[in-house]
Amino acid sequence: MRKKWMDSAKVKPSEITPHDQYLSRRAVLAGGLGLAAAQTLGGFMRPAAGQSAGQTAALTYVRNAAFSVKDAPNSYADITTYNNYYEFGTDKSDPSENAQKFRARPWSVAVSGEAEVTGNFTLEDILKPHPLEERVYRLRCVEAWSMVIPWVGFPLGDLLKRFKPTAKAKFVEFKTLLDPKQMPGQRSGVLEWPYVEGLRMDEAMHPLALIAVGLYGKSLPNQNGAPLRLIVPWKYGFKGIKAIVSIKFVERAPRTTWAGSAVNEYGFYANVNPQVDHPRWSQATERHIGASAFGPRQPTLPFNGYGADVASLYTGMDLRKNF
Amino acid sequence: MQWLRWVVKPLVFLACLFPATRLGIGALNAVQGWHVAGISLGADPVKVMLHTCGRWTLNFLMITLCMTPLRDVTRSFLWLRLRRMFGLFAFFYVVLHFSVYLLLDQSGKLTALWQDIVKRPYITLGMLGLLLLIPLAVTSTAKAQRRLGRRWTQLHRLVYLIAILGVWHFWWQVKKDIREPLLYACGLTLLLGYRLWKQRQAAARRISAAHLARPDAA
Numbered sequence: 076m077r078k079k080w081m082d083s084a085k086v087k088p089s090e091i092t093p094h095d096q097y098l099s100r101r102a103v104l105a106g107g108l109g110l111a112a113a114q115t116l117g118g119f120m121r122p123a124a125g126q127s128a129g130q131t132a133a134l135t136y137v138r139n140a141a142f143s144v145k146d147a148p149n150s151y152a153d154i155t156t157y158n159n160y161y162e163f164g165t166d167k168s169d170p171s172e173n174a175q176k177f178r179a180r181p182w183s184v185a186v187s188g189e190a191e192v193t194g195n196f197t198l199e200d201i202l203k204p205h206p207l208e209e210r211v212y213r214l215r216c217v218e219a220w221s222m223v224i225p226w227v228g229f230p231l232g233d234l235l236k237r238f239k240p241t242a243k244a245k246f247v248e249f250k251t252l253l254d255p256k257q258m259p260g261q262r263s264g265v266l267e268w269p270y271v272e273g274l275r276m277d278e279a280m281h282p283l284a285l286i287a288v289g290l291y292g293k294s295l296p297n298q299n300g301a302p303l304r305l306i307v308p309w310k311y312g313f314k315g316i317k318a319i320v321s322i323k324f325v326e327r328a329p330r331t332t333w334a335g336s337a338v339n340e341y342g343f344y345a346n347v348n349p350q351v352d353h354p355r356w357s358q359a360t361e362r363h364i365g366a367s368a369f370g371p372r373q374p375t376l377p378f379n380g381y382g383a384d385v386a387s388l389y390t391g392m393d394l395r396k397n398f
Numbered sequence: 399m400q401w402l403r404w405v406v407k408p409l410v411f412l413a414c415l416f417p418a419t420r421l422g423i424g425a426l427n428a429v430q431g432w433h434v435a436g437i438s439l440g441a442d443p444v445k446v447m448l449h450t451c452g453r454w455t456l457n458f459l460m461i462t463l464c465m466t467p468l469r470d471v472t473r474s475f476l477w478l479r480l481r482r483m484f485g486l487f488a489f490f491y492v493v494l495h496f497s498v499y500l501l502l503d504q505s506g507k508l509t510a511l512w513q514d515i516v517k518r519p520y521i522t523l524g525m526l527g528l529l530l531l532i533p534l535a536v537t538s539t540a541k542a543q544r545r546l547g548r549r550w551t552q553l554h555r556l557v558y559l560i561a562i563l564g565v566w567h568f569w570w571q572v573k574k575d576i577r578e579p580l581l582y583a584c585g586l587t588l589l590l591g592y593r594l595w596k597q598r599q600a601a602a603r604r605i606s607a608a609h610l611a612r613p614d615a616a
Binding site: 153156369 | 441443444520
């Protein structure tokens with residue numbers, strides 16, 4: 076795969092310094108010193124306030140440099156306290172505040188639809204065959220802010236292949252857990268629940284599409300979508316459905332949550348596109364969280380900088396119509 | 399009225415400055431990496447500053463519009479002596495709101511500002527509200543009030559329109575969760591509804607008074 080977008084990454088010195096501790100820790104872990112080293116260095120991890128250390132566990136993984144951008148990642152605190160997860164509230168700080176008691180284990184995923192292998196799978200069944208890798212991806216929110224996040228996970232396509240989708244499977248639909256007792260946001264009617272997202276099969280099979288189970292070398296915190304979530308780095312963040320309990324292979328494009336809530340504002344494809352504005356705000360630029368507090372916005376790149384890899388999926392499509 | 403002038407007003411003034419002071423300290427903390435007074439504006443300081451100033455603009459518009467009903471209910475004219483200060487604070491916060499948007503969010507790019515005004519209806523509404531507030535702030539002095547006489551009252555009725563534009567601007571800006579703008583809309587409906595109701599009462603009284611004066615006219 077060509078990696079043009081990596082060369083175009085501009086890193087400001089100011090963005091790197093806060094992350095040196097992270098980088099040194101990662102080097103030690105990669106060096107195979109294992110759990111003991113991770114524990115000694117645990118003090119450097121500095122989990123966000125209000126999160127007990129017991130909730131996330133260290134993961135074993137290899138770093139996939141070829142699939143990582145060179146931009147410095149955002150701090151663990153930024154990633155875990157500033158995010159959208161309407162199941163836990165509509166403010167950016169709500170997920171970190173309201174998701175702490177969420178039970179991400181035991182967990183199971185229902186696989187159904189146009190595939191040879193269907194049924195209920197425990198989380199362990201789902202994860203077992205897949206070696207974990209770390210990929211540093213850009214994340215661009217439809218609200219015109221962005222982050223750089225070191226996910227740990229495995230390619231979505233590797234998972235989907237295990238279920239042997241049939242020729243009728245043109246799309247794959249994902250659903251989040253529906254549990255208003257645990258997810259207070261689901262008691263409000265702000266969106267239709269459960270949250271539904273979907274991809275065209277060729278998008279889902281693209282090597283960049285990732286199932287994430289971890290962040291910064293540790294298992295996903297609840298507020299970031301534990302125990303498993305989708306990451307599609309060339310699309311707006313809302314495509315990255317969290318706490319997945321259902322995977323269904325279907326013939327027609329599923330009715331996804333945000334597109335269903337305002338069809339003129341959010342499309343099914345939701346590819347990052349600086350040329351197509353949201354009806355109420357511009358998508359041409361983005362505020363990079365964690366850059367110097369009052370620095371300028373940065374230009375948004377087509378397909379969030381992953382165009383060289385994914386633009387061919389959409390040849391011949393009018394991306395203004397299919398936004 | 400010495401206590402009003404030397405005690406109440408300064409205290410209210412300081413209280414009104416509190417949100418701006420917090421933001422100021424928070425902004426300094428964000429730039430310098432300090433933790434003064436434990437104030438943090440979080441991962442996106444610009445957005446917090448923008449939204450906080452916007453909210454306080456609406457809050458002060460609402461507070462300003464509460465003064466007349468409070469006068470009627472408590473039969474005290476003291477409220478009206480605070481009204482100008484609240485109105486000017488609404489102006490102060492909207493200027494801050496606009497400055498954060500133009501200077502920090504858009505890095506002072508006037509072309510970006512103009513494009514937003516033309517292309518984004520919620521920004522068009524907000525800008526209109528801000529512009530309409532300027533003549534009210536300029537004519538807020540006692541001198542201007544005397545000079546304009548009756549026309550001053552007419553001019554300052556613009557505040558009703560400005561408040562509607564402000565709430566509308568907020569409503570169109572939110573992504574999906576309209577609960578907060580809805581709350582402002584309800585409050586504003588009450589405050590404006592009260593004025594309509596009072597006007598109709600007064601009109602009814604005038605008619606019955608006229609009727610009493612000339613019973614044969616019926």
